[in-house]
Amino acid sequence: MRVLDAILREGSTVHAGKRLNMSQSAVSGALARLRHALKDELFVRHGNRLVPTDYAKSIELPLREELDRIAALLAPARTFDPAAAEGTFRITASDFFAEMLMPALADLLRKQAPNIRAQLVDLVPNSYIDSIEKYHADLALIPNQPIPDWASSLPLFYSTFVVITRRSHPQLATAGVRPGEIVPMDLFCEIGHVLFSPEGNFSAMGDAALARVGRRRKVMMTLPVFSGVCRAVAESDLIALVPRQLAERIGPQIGLETYRSPVPMDPPLIIAVWHRRSASSPLHRWMREKIIELMRILNEGERTAIG
Template sequence: MNLNALDLNLVRVLDALLREKSVTRAGEQIGLSQPAVSAALNRLRHALNDQLFVRRGNDMVPTPRAESLAEPVRAALREIERAFQPATDFDPAKLERTFTLMGADFFSMLLMPSIAGVAPGVSFRFLDSAIGDVSKLLQEDRIDLALERPLEVAEWVSSVALFGSPFAIIAARDNAALCQAGIAEGEEVPLDFFCALPHALRSIDGSMSGFTDDALGRIGLARRVTLALPHFQAVALAVAGGPYLAAVPTQFAVAAAKTLPIGIYRAPIPIQSPAVRMYWHARRDDEPPHRWIREQILDEVGRLGFKD
């Protein structure tokens, strides 16, 4: 197509339609009337030789061609907005702000203490994963960032990968069953032991199953989950003082083993490893303080060796 004939306003209309799936709502978002949006859509259809959207009830459903344009168009508009933003000198030392983060106690224990002093006027509040839906909390500005496993989020939520989180098995160093069987720290727990011994599980919603149970189910086996707790630290304490095994993120297992009498073992089967991500509202993409704190978290994750 001839890019010289493409009006930039058409790109804005396409982005709004992809976000809102409605001619009326798209027009409200970018300050155009419904007829003006419809006319722009017709021009886009002609320029791209594709229907782009088809009506289904009150919504406009994007075609595969339109869906393929969503992210490139959004990224291009962000770059244009960034290019025309007035230059500002951002000084973290002068920033006075409280950032609210959400995630598992895994992060409040291992990450937050190390970034708490990044700037004199910056404070942090950390909320538990169980408080609610990430998209809704970001939309309502109740949180600035969420540090979570892969989630289904709204299309206006931005994210970046933080690190992989492989699982390790923890048990008390004096776990009677493992000691009697002669299974040493660092060794693989035999599959029959793994399924027979009681397990503790970190569960924010009370569920008695997780990634480990999914892995066992694929080979027709099951384990005995007899204790579900809402926090990793609670799981580690239960393991240290009881007969339980637990599958926890390797980084947490290593940290917990420094202060608790627990040993780290290898799982007898591959367990799916969730890639932890950082989520935020896309309207904060280019906000200097927000971009700065995201960079601090990414740098600290790298320094702590989580990416390994």
């Protein structure tokens, strides 16, 4: 079974042998016995790679979970000690979390687990869940969406969107609208917007909300990172919709003012997603629990029932 798992991971008997510290002939022999026992070809050659059959792909995840379960069963019983633990934990998320999570996580790791390294990597555009596999990430922090069978998830926090502008925005000042007030709908649609979009789309949930009331805004620029959105707004007359927590954190630092949106928008729920194969890993469980604790602090009071 370990040979089958290694070939599924590596796509090669040579690399599977190196992974298991076995010769290629020993791996090939084990594969021949598996084919006979399971009555399936298991792999077919495609160029330099061994491509799994439909049957082999169907058992890949259950096989890995079973091997992990057996490994955990046979491992010596011990209590996880974060102070002595070593490892790397990779998080895939938008740069919102570079501001709202990573500084707090850096302080926590320095005090409690100085030999655990943390990485924040980008999301895969158009398919955030795929970031877990593509980047070999341990945890994805993403907007709520359907979760595949191989993953587990937990809700973290809700966040409303607010309008940000540079200080003393001329059109809002002329209209007598003060920070904290609702931007009039006509002005909201008239002023150019900057949109956060890793995919480069010119519409998002704000546009869907406007369409429901028969209005449109002018999206003049898209950026793949929130930091760029905020900086573009701070140095122009464009405006943007961004998460409230981010606006409150960095707005005063770069000269932004915050207003309320004229269009109703349900606050999105942000969730944590991880591969089920990592669920019982002591390091993963400890890091997962610490990150969830840090993020649930952000939850808005009016939407606390998140399980």
